[in-house]
Amino acid sequence: MQIFVLLLAIAQGVSDSNILIGMEGSAQSFSTDEENLGMHLVIMHVNAEGGIHGRKIKVAAYPRGRENIVEQALENVRRLNEEDQVFLLFNFGGPAAVPIGEYAMQNDLPYMFPHTALLTVDGERHVFTSFPRYAGESRVMLRYLAESADARRIAVIHADNIYGDYFARRARELAGETGYTFVGSRSLGRYPEDALTEMHALRADKPDVVIMALYPAGAKKVVEAKAAMDWDIRLVSSGPLTDEQYLNVDGGAAEGTLGFCHYPDPNESDAPGIVEYRKLMARYFPDHAPNRYSLYGYVFGKLVVEGL
Template identity: 20%
Template sequence: MAIRWSALILGGLLAAPFGPALAAAPDVVRELAGRVGPVVGQASACPDIAQGRVQTIVDKFREAIRQATTNDTERDLLTRTFNGYIAEGRSRTGTSQATCVAAERQLTELERSLGQPAAATPPAKADATIGAVSTGPVRGITDREIRFGMVLPFTGIRKETGRQMRQGIEAAFARANDSGGINGRTLRLVAADDGYDPNRTLAAMTQLYDKEQVFGFIGNIGTANAQVAIPYALERRALFFAPNSGAAVVRRDPPDRYVFNYRASYSEEAAAIVNYLIKLKRIPPKQIGVFQQDDAYGDDAFAGVAKAYRQLNISDAVARFTFPRATMEVDDAINKIKAHKPALKAIIMVATDRAAAKFIEKTRDAIPGLIYANVSAVGSTSLATELKLLGPRFTNGVIVTQGVPAVSGYSSLVLDYKNALAKYAPGEAPDYTSLEGYIAATILIQALKQTNPLDTERLVDTLESMRSLDLGLGTTLAFGRAEHQASHKIWGTALDETGTYQAIELE
């Protein structure tokens, strides 16, 4: 009965004109999300229920959200609330025959109450290409290829990070294609440029989804950019896999169904640095500061530092110094650091490569002995390149945490990566960002090979069932319904006088 009344109210909202009738609609829609979302989530987990029926209900509910809200912030909050209830429905109930029968019944009641015919699940048809059954054409998949999209900066301050991430993904794709692809289909990566400008991200996502007809997205660059890209992907139930971001926006709790991460978060990296500085280097908390880009990227890492302080029962406030996003305007932050009392002995850096290099250049002599510890998103290779131009004393001892093992190591995955790079990108040196792209793509490839017939819903189910995945990294990876981050491992590296990264122990 609750489902029937929810559907009737939802139908009434959709039929009502704008104006006083919708004045209280946000609260009504929020309440309905808690009733309709779990039903939709459970139905989407049942393989015998056509996903088009589920999508129709989702589309109607999102239309109700659109009509009930007056600004993007409120609309995004309600959408995420609804998505959270969908995820809850999927994780709370299994996909046994009994639960799926109940889900079918509730979905049918929703359809009837909304004034649409209950669609029967279409019969499966044979697909000789993959030797299984298919429910029809899938966006981004043809008899010959599977297309993935990637939004990255072709130019500007983050272009090298984007280039390296793309290179790693393409190397993994090429290696898989040479081995027969995905059940006979080749993998293809199509990239679009947003210049690291979130105001351009939506257009780039739209170009890939509408014009290029990509199956999903992999390796997108930028935290603020992800804040735009993720809602777009979620609304279209498109996979958003392994963005090059450790930010909280790509790590919701419960996780967004279509968003998966490979790497550890910025918060985890920052906490590892705090523990290293305080426990191993014996630096007083009052003499540790955070130099951060003034955006979600910087804020996430700063939150990780503050959390680590609380976990260590440190009451001291964290000294915080910011600079404008996507710039090298670091002078104001440097002046404040110089004036800070007591004098800082270590700085946790949440910046991009050129801004970080400029900061180190201007403080190396002004604050002698200062320890520099960067999170991985700085861009390891490009930071080293910038500092080597300045001389050995600027490189020596600069720390960078990594979400991947040392590229100089000899684990089986790193060796595979180096061989693939030499074959498909001759002349390119191993790089931490391209290794991250290679690892992320390798995980995705394994999931694609295990999903048959292939569509987004089945692929997500496959990913969520991956446990104790051993790629040869020295640590196992895993996903789950409540865990969409494969790795929580953080590796430590530090530059020597030659500008080469050496492994260091963080604990």
């Protein structure tokens, strides 16, 4: 412990009274903003309890918009490291994690738990990933659909970025060994007006299931399109997108959606850690409903605190 405290004392971003960490400010993204709220929940509680060895956690952050997300995120990371001199980065997930991971390794900057499975950084000491890689995760999902959910014809509607493209490519690659037929894919912008064109195109391919490799705004448009088309198709979601609140529309079109997620229901689970999360949400954010995105930030925020 004495060695660790000595290292903290000479580290960038650490003073006798504070530990400065870098995060994203408002990102105009429901998922990102909720994940960061979960981390702020941890920080608020830790600071209220006296901090870490007497040091309070402080946050430096810069907002970003909806355009050129990767470039904006990387520029903000450079500012946080080179101008603010933060001790570590937290989250900065999604496709931006790939160049940020490279920057963090080149600059000896701890990069903690980005919400992505795109990073492949075995043995790298400065990047701590949070998720199983998409390679394994997608294999498990597709095998289950083919072997246990009787899916014979699979289609994908996906985000028009590296995350979505990867899922579509994996569905195509694994078709032979897993025993289903990949019938097609369509991409969707992150904030689409609707998904009718894409869903009509997929319907023509006659799939049994449609996998949504999307963000909440796009996924809801897919469910709305399903309802408008009166299409009896099973939808599949993964990760925090599994939360019902992101998919529900009038008429019950989201009913029957199959979700794959690492986390239990944040509103119903009686697991001790989830109960504690709900208690702290009620204390610090009483008007904010629990969800799996903020739960993600809370869980990995707790891990950061344990490491400090």
